[in-house]
Amino acid sequence: MRMRKKKHGAERIAACADLLIPSPPEKDIREYFTEDRPLCLEIGCGKGGFACGLTSAERDINLVAVEKYSDAACLALEKAKASKDCRPDNLRFMIADASALGEYFPEHSVSCIYLNFSDPWPKSGYYKRRLTYASFLEIYRKLLVPGGILKQKTDNEGLFEFSLEQFAAAGLDTFMTTRDLHSSPYAENNIVTEYEAQFSAKGMPIYSAWVRF
Numbered sequence: 001m002r003m004r005k006k007k008h009g010a011e012r013i014a015a016c017a018d019l020l021i022p023s024p025p026e027k028d029i030r031e032y033f034t035e036d037r038p039l040c041l042e043i044g045c046g047k048g049g050f051a052c053g054l055t056s057a058e059r060d061i062n063l064v065a066v067e068k069y070s071d072a073a074c075l076a077l078e079k080a081k082a083s084k085d086c087r088p089d090n091l092r093f094m095i096a097d098a099s100a101l102g103e104y105f106p107e108h109s110v111s112c113i114y115l116n117f118s119d120p121w122p123k124s125g126y127y128k129r130r131l132t133y134a135s136f137l138e139i140y141r142k143l144l145v146p147g148g149i150l151k152q153k154t155d156n157e158g159l160f161e162f163s164l165e166q167f168a169a170a171g172l173d174t175f176m177t178t179r180d181l182h183s184s185p186y187a188e189n190n191i192v193t194e195y196e197a198q199f200s201a202k203g204m205p206i207y208s209a210w211v212r213f
């Protein structure tokens with residue numbers, strides 16, 4: 001999420017330091033939470049709407065929301081800090097690239113990974129940057145507990161079909177797919193992200209897959 005550089009970004013992020021896990025972390029990621037709950041990970045959290053929504057709705061998980069751009073992470077941190085509904089004792093943020101997560105998290109410590117509206121990298125030469133490319137799936141395999149789940153949502157049909165191919169090639173069990181999430185039975189508990197709200201307002205279908213590792 002490229003955006004205009006935030007004024008006083010470093011100071012604003014520092015003001016939310018209690019919600020931020022340094023990268024690299026200085027201790028086991030699980031120790032940044034006050035209670036031991038199943039650990040979940042959102043990669044590419046953008047402005048943090050999903051992270052706040054999920055951790056408000058599901059009090060029995062701990063979520064690390066990762067974003068590679070500090071300007072977007074700044075907004076997410078401030079949203080979490082300001083929100084009355086989002087009581088963030090079960091939410092932490094990290095400014096990091098997905099490719100580094102294998103080094104930052106203990107092996108097999110994560111129960112669920114969320115990929116929401118990841119950049120599609122449509123040019124064929126850039127397919128290795130897609131967050132469902134085989135090399136990222138290998139990182140997720142290392143992070144997830146056996147039987148752990150990846151949940152993907154996207155507006156981009158090309159990325160969706162590519163992802164399904166990558167899941168199959170990696171021998172993973174794609175146990176839920178929908179090409180119109182908002183008309184499916186899974187709409188009821190769906191937490192809408194900022195991008196999702198924009199795409200669905202334009203009448204675009206939302207694609208989703210759930211994959212077991």
Ligand SMILES: C[S@@+](CC[C@H](N)C(=O)[O-])C[C@H]1O[C@@H](n2cnc3c(N)ncnc32)[C@H](O)[C@@H]1O
Nearest residue numbers: 001044045046067068097098116117193194195
């Ligand atoms: C299209 S935006 C979607 C934001 C949000 N998930 C939503 O649905 O509203 C994709 C986000 O993923 C972040 N991102 C892309 N590649 C990433 C990577 N390799 N590691 C961490 N974050 C990444 C981008 O900076 C951007 O904020």
